[in-house]
Amino acid sequence: MNDHPLSLKETVLWGCLGLFAFLGLWTFLSTSGVVPSQFLPTPLEVVQRIIRLIGAPFAGATLQQHLASSFERYAFGVVLAAAVGIPLGLLMGWYRLLDDVVTPIFDGLRFIAPIAWVPFAALWFGTGIGGPVLIIFAGAFPPCLINAYRGARFVEPRLVEAARMLGTGSYRMITEILLPASLPSIVSGLRVSAGLGWQSLVGAELIVAAAGVGFMMVQAQANVATPTVMAGMIAIGIVGMIIDVLLRQGEAWMRRRRGLEA
């Protein structure tokens, strides 16, 4: 790359330019009739649809109610992934035997994409809370486990030696040395997990019958209501971005507190 670094002002300017060019092309494609407007509404129509979906229910709920319902399942799945993945990863980092037992199974399972769990999840846990949560879990679990494991496995050897010299037993070694030493890695893993979990959400909601953004989009697709489908996509994108920004800030805050560069 031979680009010179851009100032903040320039970055914002070019970003806006890109956005306008994208919206312009989109508007042109849908108004000129190159793409039938039934399949590609204009940006304005999509925005109007979003506003309408916030005010009036579609498929049994308003947009924000669908989002709330999605977020509940999502939070459940991600928290479960963290609650299982982080302790297991730390234990695998400390106990070589556990590492040897779990790693082959894990390496096999993690290449099954979250979406590939859908039929199995539906068979086992049904379309209530259980099935979707399993799918989000399948997306969010690997980064939690891998980052906790790597953090614990590659902790500075001097710190482990210092702790052993001080007579530290396994329990304290894991909770007071490996866990805090791995925290930067774990938090990065959580951020990836949160992203993957949110991306798995729509797949999860294809099998949910009651509510959720994915459910809303499937219903809209059946009615060929393209603006509603696109409104759902935009809502998913925006919420995903908000989650990422919040977690980035949490990560930066933690690194500053630890005296690391942000």
Next chain:
Amino acid sequence: MGSIRFDKVDKIFGSSRDGVKALDNINLEIGEKEFVAIVGPSGCGKTTCLRMVAGFEAPSAGTVSVSGKTVTEPGPDRAVVFQQFALFPWKSVRENIDLGLRNKNLSKADRAQKIEAALKLMNLESHADAFPHQLSGGMQQRVAIARAYVLDPDVLLMDEPFGALDAQTRVVMQEELVRLARVNPRTVLFITHAVEEAVYLADRVAIMTRRPGRIKEVLDIKSVREAEGWDRFSKIEDVMDLESFVHLRTQIWKSLREEKGSQVV
């Protein structure tokens, strides 16, 4: 309590077939409350000697024992001060010092009293609640020494403890260590490549050969120090000006120079 003994110790790194012999037949006895420094060219295995006493490495042959017991694993009877301090960055100064005491299951009041004493000993009272990254290198090493002393260990193992400090801080810490050795004498194994530091601090200095490391000779400093009255000076530069100090330093330098010279083919 507190003697160290190396008995016919070899150390080979890697597999026995194509391994590297780091230490060759090390024999050394360090008496109770004696301060012994090991000097040697870099890569000679002096740090490995210390790590075997600490229990971080096992000898390939022979035994390392402390107070008559063969060393098999690390433990708080052998406190280590590392070159890179190895403080826990997420724990405050007080919490760093406290961990070893908590592992001993001491009562809260007992621990608090010991921590205060250790903070006072190393002049750290006003930094008790600071985190390591907020302290200078010299201050961090004070914390590491306090964390070691508070355990009341049989032996203190110091692995180039002042190597990461700037020259001025190093001198202050060296004087501080001499003060500590008087207030609270310990058996100390001290690893360094700084000859002056070794002569200034130690009762005896062991000189090692280049790899595979052997003990080439052991010099008695203590008898000279006592005969020449080094202790009447509180500043290191005054001691370093004495003819007896210069003589010992030169003797060690020459011995080490032979080792470095033999490396050049």
